[in-house]
């Protein structure tokens with residue numbers, strides 16, 4: 001099992017779980033990685049031959065039990081390392097992904113479990129994504145988007161998509177997990193939200209607001 005193969009399994013797992021879909025299309029993998037059709041098709045065939053994924057022409061691909069097991073271990077290691085980096089090395093949340101990406105492939109299962117205990121068994125990563133248990137079980141994902149909030153609502157951030165540009169921008173605006181955002185304008189024509197944080201007013205596009213998840217609270 002090489003790193004590229006592991007990365008595919010992890011991506012398919014994340015796409016399946018996050019979107020709650022039974023099958024993932026080759027195109028979605030291509031878009032996420034930015035690879036060519038040919039290389040995605042070749043890799044899917046290789047993973048299919050190793051019985052790590054099941055490929056059905058025109059339908060897409062899903063993980064087998066064996067593939068899921070490997071993907072879960074990687075996702076778990078990734079998210080646990082992220083917690084370590086933000087909590088103990090003071091990494092900002094937009095910088096942990098690449099480091100965790102390398103560490104997840106290099107650490108033994110035993111070490112990851114030691115780290116998990118050391119960190120006090122966190123429930124989520126630095127971006128609010130749940131850490132799957134060793135059986136691959138994940139709590140149900142809250143998929144209420146900031147985009148779904150309306151003028152007058154107060155929204156609490158609980159999770160953000162692991163997208164470095166988005167995370168960096170939010171960090172610049174001092175918006176992190178548990179930040180309270182008051183929606184003061186929703187402009188559907190120009191596709192932006194104007195929100196007020198504790199500190200200032202900020203404009204977020206609808207496409208960013210679809211990558212931020214949480215809940216509305218009463219104040």
Ligand SMILES: [Zn+2]
Nearest residue numbers: 082125126127
């Ligand atoms: Zn994360």
